[in-house]
Amino acid sequence: MATTTPTLNQTQTVLRTENLNVYYGNFLALKNICLNIPKNKITAFIGPSGCGKSTLLRCYNRLNDLVDSFRCEGKVYYYNQDLYASSIDPVEVRRQIGMVFQKPNPFPKSIYENITFGAKINGYRGDMDELVERSLRQAALWDEVKDKLKQSGLSLSGGQQQRLCIARAVAVQPQVILMDEPCSALDPISTIKIEELLQELKEQYTIVIVTHNMQQASRVSDMTAFFNVEPTGKGGRMGYLVEHDNTEVIFQNPQEKSTQEYVSGRFG
Numbered sequence: 001m002a003t004t005t006p007t008l009n010q011t012q013t014v015l016r017t018e019n020l021n022v023y024y025g026n027f028l029a030l031k032n033i034c035l036n037i038p039k040n041k042i043t044a045f046i047g048p049s050g051c052g053k054s055t056l057l058r059c060y061n062r063l064n065d066l067v068d069s070f071r072c073e074g075k076v077y078y079y080n081q082d083l084y085a086s087s088i089d090p091v092e093v094r095r096q097i098g099m100v101f102q103k104p105n106p107f108p109k110s111i112y113e114n115i116t117f118g119a120k121i122n123g124y125r126g127d128m129d130e131l132v133e134r135s136l137r138q139a140a141l142w143d144e145v146k147d148k149l150k151q152s153g154l155s156l157s158g159g160q161q162q163r164l165c166i167a168r169a170v171a172v173q174p175q176v177i178l179m180d181e182p183c184s185a186l187d188p189i190s191t192i193k194i195e196e197l198l199q200e201l202k203e204q205y206t207i208v209i210v211t212h213n214m215q216q217a218s219r220v221s222d223m224t225a226f227f228n229v230e231p232t233g234k235g236g237r238m239g240y241l242v243e244h245d246n247t248e249v250i251f252q253n254p255q256e257k258s259t260q261e262y263v264s265g266r267f268g
């Protein structure tokens with residue numbers, strides 16, 4: 001997939017879904033999602049359990065392809081490229097659109113190798129030591145690990161492991177970082193560190209974060225998308241986008257009553 005070097009201003013759209021329906025088998029998990037993700041901003045996905053936040057996140061880097069029953073209708077664009085076109089290589093999509101998961105999942109390799117692994121696969125020809133240092137600095141981890149790069153990534157604390165995973169994600173120089181509840185397994189201090197880190201990362205990357213933590217969404221994100229879920233009548237439950245706006249609007253003056261109730265903790 002060709003890299004489109006963005007030349008427009010800060011409000012350029014990086015990811016765009018148009019009338020996206022997502023199914024697992026016959027089950028409609030997400031209905032008619034139309035959503036733009038702006039460049040160099042943090043967009044938070046919030047909503048009750050099962051409304052499809054993770055499903056949508058995984059559509060952006062084609063991770064759902066690994067689920068046999070997955071099928072989608074409508075379009076997902078990355079810049080102007082149709083991400084589900086037959087010419088698109090999902091592996092290249094995942095290089096440009098990286099992901100950090102709920103549970104820190106470093107490879108059972110050294111800290112150094114965790115960073116160089118993806119770069120080697122991609123045939124990176126630059127200086128590996130420099131890449132390791134730059135990536136660990138970007139993830140605010142360098143000072144804590146610079147003297148033990150040969151130690152296993154698994155020897156680090158949970159918060160450090162998650163920052164290692166962020167360093168591993170940025171090492172392959174993606175455009176977008178998707179984060180699926182990246183702090184839910186972390187203590188409050190590690191959580192604050194990651195939140196501070198996000199503010200630095202958005203200078204270079206576009207970030208989409210799923211979070212159940214309303215304070216976190218309001219603290220870290222520029223834009224917020226609120227999703228809800230409703231019964232389909234056939235015993236199923238369908239997720240849909242209720243509204244998407246500046247985070248301040250969603251938290252202080254949303255258009256929809258259900259958004260107001262959710263962000264104020266009255267349901268969900």
Ligand SMILES: Nc1ncnc2c1ncn2[C@@H]1O[C@H](COP(=O)(O)OP(=O)(O)OP(=O)(O)O)[C@@H](O)[C@H]1O
Pocket residue numbers: 024029047048049050051052053054055056067069237239
């Ligand atoms: N691999 C799968 N196979 C079948 N159904 C799935 C699969 N993954 C998710 N689902 C279903 O799709 C719906 C949306 O799930 P998803 O995990 O995207 O929601 P979510 O909003 O992220 O939930 P949570 O906040 O609990 O993580 C749910 O009903 C879920 O059971």
